[in-house]
Amino acid sequence: MPKRQREPGSKATTAIVGLDAPVEVRRHPTARRMTLRVSRTKGTVIVTMPLRCNVDDAGSFVNRHLDWVRDRLHTLPELVPFADGARLPIRGVFHRLDFAADRNRAGPLVEVLAGPTIGSDPVLVINGRPASAPRHLSRWLIEQSRVDLVRQVGVHAQRLGLEPKRIAIRDQTSRWGSCSTTRVLSFSWRLILAPPDVLDYVAAHEVAHLAEMNHGPRFWALVKKTMPDMDGPRRWLTSYGAELHRYGQGRD
Secondary structure (H helix, E strand, O other): OOEEEEOOOOEEEEEOOOOOOOEEEEEOOOOOOOEEEEOOOOOOEEEEEOOOOOHHHHHHHHHHOHHHHHHHHHOOOOOEOOOOOOEEEEOOEEEEEEEEEOOOOOOOOEEEEEEEEEOOEEEEEEEEOHHHHHHHHHHHHHHHHHHHHHHHHHHHHHHHOOOOOEEEEEOOOOOOEEEOOOOEEEEEHHHHHOOHHHHHHHHHHHHHHOOOOOOOHHHHHHHHHHOOOOHHHHHHHHHHHHHHHHEOOOOO
C-alpha cells in the first residue's frame, strides 16, 4: 500500500515501495484513462488520471508498470551539481569550475580566466567562501543569460518591428521561452549553457509570438525572416536541449 500525502488542488504525491523516485498524481477533468510518464527534468514519475480515480488507484497502476518505470528512470541523464571541479557548458563551451576560497577578495565573485585551463577546458573561478559558490554561480549565470537575451530580443524585435513589454528570466522546465498576452517574454536561464545560436533562435521564436500567438505558417515565416538559419539551432534544441537540465540543481 503506497504512502501518500495530499496537496492542494488536483495533485497528490505518493511513494511506491521499491521505487526510488517520487510519484506525482494529477487529476485531469478531460482524462478518460490513466497515463504514465517519467519527467526527464525532475526525475518524477507522473500519473495523470480521471477525476473519479483516487491515489490508491494510481499506486496500483504504477506497480503494474514498475519495470517500465524503472527502465525509464535508469535512462535519465546523470546530474551535474555546481561543485568544485565540475564541467559546465557556458555558451556551448565547457568550463571547469574552480571554487577558489577568497583567492581574490577585491575582484569579481565570478570570472573566466582567459589563460589557464584544466585539461582542455577554460576555468571559471568563483571567488569567496566555497559554501556560497553555487549561489554566486547561479546568480551569475542568470545575469549572463539576461544580457544575451536582452541583446538578441532587441535585434529580432527591431528587424520585425515589434516590441515586448518586458523580459523575464526563470528556471522553466517545460519550455525554453514563452510569450504572454501582455507581451512579456519569459526565458529559461539555461539557454546560456547552449551554443549562442540556440539562445538566438529561442529569442527570435518568442519575438515572433508578439505578432502571431500560434505556430502557423505566418509565425514560422516571421521566425525565418529574422533568422534565416533557424533550422540548425532548432534541431539542436530538440536533440540536446533536455541535457541542459542536468546542471546545477537536483531533481524534485
